[in-house]
Amino acid sequence: MATNFKSIPVIDIAPLLAKWDDPGMAQDLAVGEVVKQLDQACRETGFFYVKGHGVPESLMEEVRSMTHQFFNLPYEEKLKIKMTPAGGYRGYEKLKENITKGVPDLLEAVDFYKEIKKGTYGTYGEIMAGCNQWPQDPPNFKTRMEVKIMRGIALALGASPDEFEGERGGDAFWMVRLNGYPGISLVDGQDVQENEIGCGIHTDYGLLSLINQDNDITALEVKNLSGEWIPATPSPGTFVCNIGDMLKIWSNGLYEATLHRVINNSLKYRVSVGYFYEGNLDAVVEPLGVCVKKCGGSRMNARAVYGEHLINKVKTNYVM
Numbered sequence: 001m002a003t004n005f006k007s008i009p010v011i012d013i014a015p016l017l018a019k020w021d022d023p024g025m026a027q028d029l030a031v032g033e034v035v036k037q038l039d040q041a042c043r044e045t046g047f048f049y050v051k052g053h054g055v056p057e058s059l060m061e062e063v064r065s066m067t068h069q070f071f072n073l074p075y076e077e078k079l080k081i082k083m084t085p086a087g088g089y090r091g092y093e094k095l096k097e098n099i100t101k102g103v104p105d106l107l108e109a110v111d112f113y114k115e116i117k118k119g120t121y122g123t124y125g126e127i128m129a130g131c132n133q134w135p136q137d138p139p140n141f142k143t144r145m146e147v148k149i150m151r152g153i154a155l156a157l158g159a160s161p162d163e164f165e166g167e168r169g170g171d172a173f174w175m176v177r178l179n180g181y182p183g184i185s186l187v188d189g190q191d192v193q194e195n196e197i198g199c200g201i202h203t204d205y206g207l208l209s210l211i212n213q214d215n216d217i218t219a220l221e222v223k224n225l226s227g228e229w230i231p232a233t234p235s236p237g238t239f240v241c242n243i244g245d246m247l248k249i250w251s252n253g254l255y256e257a258t259l260h261r262v263i264n265n266s267l268k269y270r271v272s273v274g275y276f277y278e279g280n281l282d283a284v285v286e287p288l289g290v291c292v293k294k295c296g297g298s299r300m301n302a303r304a305v306y307g308e309h310l311i312n313k314v315k316t317n318y319v320m
């Protein structure tokens with residue numbers, strides 16, 4: 001249950017990374033301390049910063065800078081990797097092409113998902129199948145991003161109990177999204193309203209999201225229980241981590257998928273790169289027995305198949 005948090009906690013996960021494949025990890029005191037902090041953050045805030053994740057700030061910075069370079073290209077160049085439903089919703093979407101609760105978002109983005117073939121994962125596979133469209137420019141895009149994907153997933157797995165492997169998340173339908181938010185005065189040469197929304201209020205869809213954001217602009221905001229917007233001020237070298245809808249269900253509501261939004265009120269263009277660690281496309285998501293027990297036997301009334309949830313979202317998210 002989200003609380004009236006006023007700030008977002010920082011968690012140093014280094015002990016967890018050092019011991020993640022050690023059979024004795026559950027007995028390790030330092031790991032226990034990290035797990036306690038994660039549990040508290042997931043319950044109270046649904047958002048936290050992670051440091052000690054092993055990804056050098058220089059690599060995080062390089063990924064952001066390549067993202068700036070890509071969005072800085074002429075529109076025609078970006079259209080070469082245009083997203084289409086037929087291509088499995090992968091590729092470039094222009095400003096205001098993505099919709100949140102009926103309102104177009106003031107952002108452009110490039111979406112990548114785990115690559116799957118038609119004929120796998122039944123009907124979900126029909127809709128989400130496809131190959132990612134990697135930009136030609138800047139060069140090395142694919143290798144740079146893949147390093148990040150792998151590390152992001154390893155990190156998220158390290159932070160999750162092994163219940164989320166195998167048929168739940170062992171074959172995760174991960175997603176990577178590059179987000180670009182024009183600063184005020186940058187949209188179509190016209191002034192943008194101060195409070196125009198970069199990305200509308202939403203929760204993320206899956207297990208765990210990791211956001212690598214520009215260091216110089218505060219734009220991501222997180223809603224607490226009494227409705228205040230708490231800024232996720234950039235903290236260099238950290239990822240902002242948050243819980244998605246599926247983890248809320250699996251945890252029987254113990255962990256919160258916290259509402260958030262993005263408003264770029266600065267003059268500068270802002271980018272963020274999101275690594276979304278999701279469930280398997282065909283994962284059936286229901287409260288875990290152990291979490292129901294923790295809630296004194298009361299079970300939240302929710303059930304989902306991750307692929308269905310995702311497809312409902314993508315089908316209503318685009319004007320195309």
Ligand SMILES: N=C(N)NCCCC[C@H](N)C(=O)O
Nearest residue numbers: 098099100101202204205317
């Ligand atoms: N893949 C993820 N999680 N992206 C989150 C984007 C949320 C905004 C989207 N228009 C929506 O309304 O869901």
Ligand SMILES: O=C(O)CCC(=O)C(=O)O
Nearest residue numbers: 179211213220262272274
């Ligand atoms: O740009 C950000 O900081 C967050 C973007 C976001 O919430 C998302 O892509 O789901």
Ligand SMILES: [Fe+2]
Nearest residue numbers: 202203204260
């Ligand atoms: Fe989000």
